[in-house]
Amino acid sequence: EELRQNLKTPTFDNWQWEDAEIMVLLQVMFTDLDFISSFNIEPEALQHFLFEVYRRYNNIPFHNFKHCFCVTQMMYGLIWLTDLRNKLEDIDLLIMMTSAVCHDLDHTGYNNAYQVDINARTELALRYNDISPLENHHCAVAFQILQRVRPPSSASLCFQLHLNHLGVSWPPECILATDMTRHNEILNKFKSVLPAFDFTNKEHKDLVRALMMILIKVSDISNEARPMEVAEPWLDCLLQEFFNQSDVEKLEGLPVSPFMDRDKVNKPSSQIGFIRFVLLPLFMELANLFPLTFNDPKGHRCKRRRWTEALDSKFVLISLLGCN
Numbered sequence: 218e219e220l221r222q223n224l225k226t227p228t229f230d231n232w233q234w235e236d237a238e239i240m241v242l243l244q245v246m247f248t249d250l251d252f253i254s255s256f257n258i259e260p261e262a263l264q265h266f267l268f269e270v271y272r273r274y275n276n277i278p279f280h281n282f283k284h285c286f287c288v289t290q291m292m293y294g295l296i297w298l299t300d301l302r303n304k305l306e307d308i309d310l311l312i313m314m315t316s317a318v319c320h321d322l323d324h325t326g327y328n329n330a331y332q333v334d335i336n337a338r339t340e341l342a343l344r345y346n347d348i349s350p351l352e353n354h355h356c357a358v359a360f361q362i363l364q365r366v367r368p369p370s371s372a373s374l375c376f377q378l379h380l381n382h383l384g385v386s387w388p389p390e391c392i393l394a395t396d397m398t399r400h401n402e403i404l405n406k407f408k409s410v411l412p413a414f415d416f417t418n419k420e421h422k423d424l425v426r427a428l429m430m431i432l433i434k435v436s437d438i439s440n441e442a443r444p445m446e447v448a449e450p451w452l453d454c455l456l457q458e459f460f461n462q463s464d465v466e467k468l469e470g471l472p473v474s475p476f477m478d479r480d481k482v483n484k485p486s487s488q489i490g491f492i493r494f495v496l497l498p499l500f501m502e503l504a505n506l507f508p509l510t511f512n513d514p515k516g517h518r519c520k521r522r523r524w525t526e527a528l529d530s531k532f533v534l535i536s537l538l539g540c541n
């Protein structure tokens with residue numbers, strides 16, 4: 218029971234668990250959100266789906282199955298923290314969780330800049346006309362898996378996820394939203410719809426869509442909102458993957474992104490810049506939608522202390538390091 222509670226918080230430590238145990242933890246999340254009953258998904262269909270997902274993540278330093286779990290677990294934590302089960306439809310939550318599980322399927326460890334580079338011109342860049350090639354590929358693999366998963370009752374999972382009722386966003390839109398080159402576009406869209414946000418108005422599907430895209434973005438890049446002993450190894454994994462790419466780019470005479478160059482990256486200063494200019498603004502915009510949640514009124518202190526402490530520690534870090 219303690220484990221089930223901990224699974225709903227940002228302090229959960231993925232490094233303590235083997236992949237087989239993580240598979241079970243993913244099932245626990247889908248079960249605790251009542252997807253099994255509300256979408257009559259058979260447990261073995263969910264297991265089959267999650268195993269196919271596991272098979273299609275690659276053994277690369279960062280964008281691997283553990284990253285898929287972290288993003289899904291952060292999404293799960295945000296759903297409970299913001300009480301989204303009482304604010305969104307079940308189908309929206311299913312799309313958010315399934316998108317998180319699928320969002321980096323078959324990632325090659327080389328980012329879009331590499332894919333689309335005129336001298337690399339990978340197969341994915343050609344297939345998707347240089348438009349978010351990786352994210353389009355993650356979606357395509359997700360639907361390949363959903364087509365394959367049987368028995369028929371999992372068709373309900375496939376059907377639900379293809380459902381486009383009232384313009385509700387599909388996994389594709391959520392997964393495509395993780396392309397960081399669209400960061401400002403998606404953040405500004407959310408800012409523009411925020412004043413009109415009304416959870417009681419079920420017709421506001423474009424508001425829900427904007428929220429779902431922000432939530433998967435936050436979940437995707439929020440390792441730094443976790444305790445240092447969980448976050449630090451993730452940064453090392455990310456830099457390992459980035460340095461591998463920039464080493465190959467140097468060998469192939471391709472342009473090298475500065476934040477990927479092992480000879481140029483300074484961990485503290487690049488992370489301070491990332492937290493200050495990318496991660497905190499994202500969290501603060503999300504907090505505007507859930508004032509009671511993130512601004513820590515006395516009434517709910519116990520439930521969210523870990524969240525505010527995790528984020529507050531980042532605020533303190535930023536101010537101490539005086540990176541103004």
Ligand SMILES: COc1ccc(NC(=O)[C@H](C)Nc2nc3c(cnn3-c3ccccc3C)c(=O)[nH]2)cc1
Pocket residue numbers: 397398400437438439440441452455476487488490491495
């Ligand atoms: C606006 O587009 C951007 C902005 C920032 C970055 N990346 C960075 O600033 C550097 C590499 N730091 C960084 N990047 C991170 C983190 C988590 N995810 N993440 C990441 C991973 C792959 C692709 C893009 C990002 C942001 C993190 O904790 N730090 C990459 C793209």
